[in-house]
Amino acid sequence: xxxxxxxxxxxxxxxxxxxxxxxxxxxxxxxxxxxxxxxxxxxxxxxxxxxxxxxxxxxxxxxxxxxxxxxxxxxxxxxxxxxxxxxxxxxxxxxxxxxxxxxxxxxxxxxxxxxxxxxxxx
Amino acid sequence: xxxxxxxxxxxxxxxxxxxxxxxxxxxxxxxxxxxxxxxxxxxxxxxxxxxxxxxxxxxxxxxxxxxxxxxxxxxxxxxxxxxxxxxxxxxxxxxxxxxxxxxxxxx
Numbered sequence: 314x315x316x317x318x319x320x321x322x323x324x325x326x327x328x329x330x331x332x333x334x335x336x337x338x339x340x341x342x343x344x345x346x347x348x349x350x351x352x353x354x355x356x357x358x359x360x361x362x363x364x365x366x367x368x369x370x371x372x373x374x375x376x377x378x379x380x381x382x383x384x385x386x387x388x389x390x391x392x393x394x395x396x397x398x399x400x401x402x403x404x405x406x407x408x409x410x411x412x413x414x415x416x417x418x419x420x421x422x423x424x425x426x427x428x429x430x431x432x433x434x435x
Numbered sequence: 436x437x438x439x440x441x442x443x444x445x446x447x448x449x450x451x452x453x454x455x456x457x458x459x460x461x462x463x464x465x466x467x468x469x470x471x472x473x474x475x476x477x478x479x480x481x482x483x484x485x486x487x488x489x490x491x492x493x494x495x496x497x498x499x500x501x502x503x504x505x506x507x508x509x510x511x512x513x514x515x516x517x518x519x520x521x522x523x524x525x526x527x528x529x530x531x532x533x534x535x536x537x538x539x540x541x542x
Contacts, residue, residue, distance in 0.1 A: 348532070350478075358470070358478065358521050360532035374530050377436070410477055420525070421468040421483035428477055 315339035315424045317411050322429030329401050329433075335394040335411030335426055342392040343367040346414035348422065349385065349396050351407035351431075359407070361396070363414060378404075401433045437526035439535035446541045447512050455538045457505040457522030467505040468523045469498055471516075472537075478521065482507060509540075517542045 321333040335347070348363035362375040364385045373385040384397040394411055408430050412422035440458040447453040457467065469482035480489050482498040485505065495510045509516055522535040 357519075357537040358472075358534040360534060363532070376531050377529075415483075418483045418487070418489070419466045419468065421480050421523070422470070422478070423480050423483075423489060425477040425479075
């Protein structure tokens with residue numbers, strides 16, 4: 314059974330930093346494309362970024378609002394995805410979901426974690 | 436950047452057919468994915484590659500694309516289908532996934 318479990322969400326002041334984790338199980342971690350999607354309170358879904366599989370080079374792409382502030386990485390020894398968030402702004406307040414992108418299904422997000430809440434406020 | 440436009444809300448009576456649209460420039464040339472999100476839950480993929488259903492998704496859910504519009508159709512709508520629905524495409528020129536603003540389906 315595929316499972317994604319996010320953690321690390323918290324209350325942080327503007328300008329601060331936070332690192333989210335997503336522990337994955339039930340599939341071959343190194344073969345997976347993984348992404349972060351966020352949802353501000355009462356708003357729609359917003360893609361944050363993704364990291365490619367190891368065999369496809371493992372590079373990361375980012376949405377414009379977070380580029381230069383957020384870094385996506387993965388630890389192959391721990392089967393864990395990370396989102397390092399720096400220079401946080403109030404508009405980064407959201408539930409953050411990690412997802413798998415299925416290469417056989419057009420890179421659609423076929424599995425999602427339960428989400429972790431990040432609140433940026435003074 | 437690529438923009439996807441969805442109606443904010445759609446209402447349908449139980450047993451009838453719901454149609455949710457997603458507008459985008461030449462979206463018919465792209466692969467469109469659709470997600471269902473119920474209150475307090477993570478999204479669930481219901482359609483990928485415009486019209487394919489993941490395992491476990493009822494045949495009542497179908498998708499299509501043409502020109503500047505992608506459409507999610509739900510036949511014989513049930514109370515349990517009440518949710519927010521989002522379309523998604525890859526904005527190839529900007530190298531990012533784009534979501535529509537979401538449509539709240541009320542049954």
